[in-house]
Structures are given as C-alpha cells and as structure tokens.
Amino acid sequence: MLWMDATGQTPRERLRQEFSANVSHELKTPLTSISGFAELMAQGTVPPEKVAEFSADIHQEAQRLIALVEDIIKLSKLDEDAVLPERERIDLYELAQDVLDSLQPVARQNEISLELLGEHAEIEGVWQLLNEMVYNLCDNAIKYNHPGGKVTVSVEKEEDQVKLSVEDTGIGIPDADRDRVFERFYRVDKSHSTQIGGTGLGLSIVKHGAQYHNAKVSLQSGLGEGTTVTLTFAEKKEASEE
Numbered sequence: 001m002l003w004m005d006a007t008g009q010t011p012r013e014r015l016r017q018e019f020s021a022n023v024s025h026e027l028k029t030p031l032t033s034i035s036g037f038a039e040l041m042a043q044g045t046v047p048p049e050k051v052a053e054f055s056a057d058i059h060q061e062a063q064r065l066i067a068l069v070e071d072i073i074k075l076s077k078l079d080e081d082a083v084l085p086e087r088e089r090i091d092l093y094e095l096a097q098d099v100l101d102s103l104q105p106v107a108r109q110n111e112i113s114l115e116l117l118g119e120h121a122e123i124e125g126v127w128q129l130l131n132e133m134v135y136n137l138c139d140n141a142i143k144y145n146h147p148g149g150k151v152t153v154s155v156e157k158e159e160d161q162v163k164l165s166v167e168d169t170g171i172g173i174p175d176a177d178r179d180r181v182f183e184r185f186y187r188v189d190k191s192h193s194t195q196i197g198g199t200g201l202g203l204s205i206v207k208h209g210a211q212y213h214n215a216k217v218s219l220q221s222g223l224g225e226g227t228t229v230t231l232t233f234a235e236k237k238e239a240s241e242e
Contacts, residue, residue, distance in 0.1 A: 027068065030061040037061075071201040074132065075208060090127055092134075092164050092233075093120045093155040099134045100153060103142060111147040114138075118155035121162040123233040125213050133209040134164065136202035137229050141168035144227070162235045167228040173221040181219070182207040206231075 037058045040046050046054055093116070100114045107114050134153075141151040149169040156163050173181060182203045210217045210231055221227035 027065070030065040030068070033061045034058055034065070068201070071205065074205055075201060085126055085128060087124050087126055089122050090125050090130060091120050091122050092130070092162060093118060095127070095131060096134055096153045096155060096164065099131060099138055102135070103138055106139070107142050107151070110142055110145065111149075112142050112145050113150045114142075115150065115152045116154075117152060119157065121155050121157050121235065123162050123213070123235060125233070129209045129212065133206045133231070134166070136206050137166040140202060141166050141170065141227070144168070145170035157235060160235050162233045163230055164233075165228055165230040167226065169226045172223045172225045173219075173227055174223045178219060178221060182217070 037054050041051065041054055097116055100116055104114065138151060138153065145151065145168050151169075152165075152167045154163075154165045154167070156165075206229075207217060213233060215234075216232040218230045218232070219227065220230075
C-alpha cells in the first residue's frame with residue numbers, strides 16, 4: 001500500500017507536481033523577457049543605437065531557455081528510468097581532463113586557474129552522464145569563485161573505491177543552505193545566480209547521476225571558505241581480479 005499525504009498524493013506525485021510548478025515559473029521568466037524585448041522592437045520604440053543591445057538580451061534569454069529545457073529533459077529521463085547508453089569502462093582522470101580542457105575559456109574569462117591532480121582510475125558507467133556531472137561541478141566551481149581563484153579536481157583510488165573531488169576557493173555555502181543545494185531550482189544567492197546564468201538544475205543532475213551509478217555525494221563548505229564536492233564510486237575491477 002502506497003503512503004499518501006493529506007491531499008491524497010503519493011510522495012512521487014507531490015514531487016512531480018512541485019517540479020511542474022517550478023518548471024512553469026522558471027520557463028516564464030526568460031519567455032517574458034524575450035516577449036517584452038521583441039514587442040518593443042516590433043513597435044519601433046527602440047532607438048537605433050539600442051537595437052544591438054536588445055538583440056543581445058533576447059539571444060541571452062533564449063540561450064538560458066534552451067539550457068533550461070535541456071536540463072529538464074535530462075532530469076526527466078533520470079526520473080523515468082529512461083534507457084541510457086550501455087555502461088562502459090571509463091577513466092575518470094581522463095574524463096576530468098576533457099572537462100577542464102572544455103572549460104578553460106570560461107575559466108580564463110573569470111580569471112580562475114584549473115588544476116587536475118591524482119591518478120588514472122576506471123569505473124563502470126555512462127560516459128555522457130558522468131561527463132555532465134563533472135562538468136556541472138566544475139562549472140559551478142568556476143562561476144561561484146573569486147577573480148584569481150582556483151578550482152582543483154582530484155581523482156584518487158582508496159581500497160575498492162574511486163573518489164573524484166572538485167574543490168574551489170569561492171564564496172562558499174552558508175550552513176543553512178548546505179543540505180538544500182541539491183534540490184531542483186534551489187539557489188543559495190539568487191541575485192548572483194541571475195548574473196552568472198545557470199538553470200538551478202546542475203546539482204540535481206549530479207545527485208541523480210550519482211544515484212544511477214550507485215555513488216555517494218558529499219559536500220564540505222563554509223561561507224567565504226570555498227566548497228568541495230566529492231563523488232565516491234565503486235572501482236571497476238579487471239576480470240582477472242574479480
């Protein structure tokens with residue numbers, strides 16, 4: 001027998017309803033901006049010297065909308081246990097190096113240095129999903145950092161486990177928010193999040209991706225002291241070792 005709350009909903013139904021309400025709100029914001037900018041331009045009330053600025057704003061909001069839809073689709077697939085590509089042997093060190101290479105332009109723009117430490121270590125997993133998880137962690141570590149700051153990714157073997165950690169020297173997370181940062185659309189600093197972009201779903205994808213890989217997620221942070229997020233996976237053994 002399924003447990004239901006006072007409204008007659010199961011926890012899964014309630015979460016789905018909350019997610020739908022949040023999605024509607026998050027989609028409405030960029031759509032309203034795009035509609036407003038486009039309406040002013042269509043009415044001819046935008047001075048010629050401001051057209052390029054308005055066009056850039058429309059493009060920025062459209063890109064935000066595209067990113068949001070893409071993240072919603074990713075989460076929906078994980079929620080619905082959609083068929084993902086077959087698991088394969090993946091070297092987390094090489095994957096992390098690829099992610100950092102792809103983020104170098106963003107890091108340079110934000111005056112952040114990137115470093116990869118540790119050793120080669122293989123696990124069994126889905127490359128696309130793991131890449132998304134590590135990318136989201138590193139992207140957050142760059143965006144919520146200080147100019148001149150640093151992001152360090154480390155991959156280490158510990159007995160029968162492989163740990164991947166992403167450590168930054170950024171703004172940190174207050175104690176009151178630490179347990180909620182993996183919730184969908186939850187933002188610690190809403191004003192700062194609006195300035196730097198993002199969908200508010202990155203850490204939720206990390207959490208669900210970890211669950212899919214039977215991995216553990218741990219977070220250490222302090223306001224003004226930076227943040228470290230660690231993913232702990234069961235190590236993939238060679239057939240001769242099993």
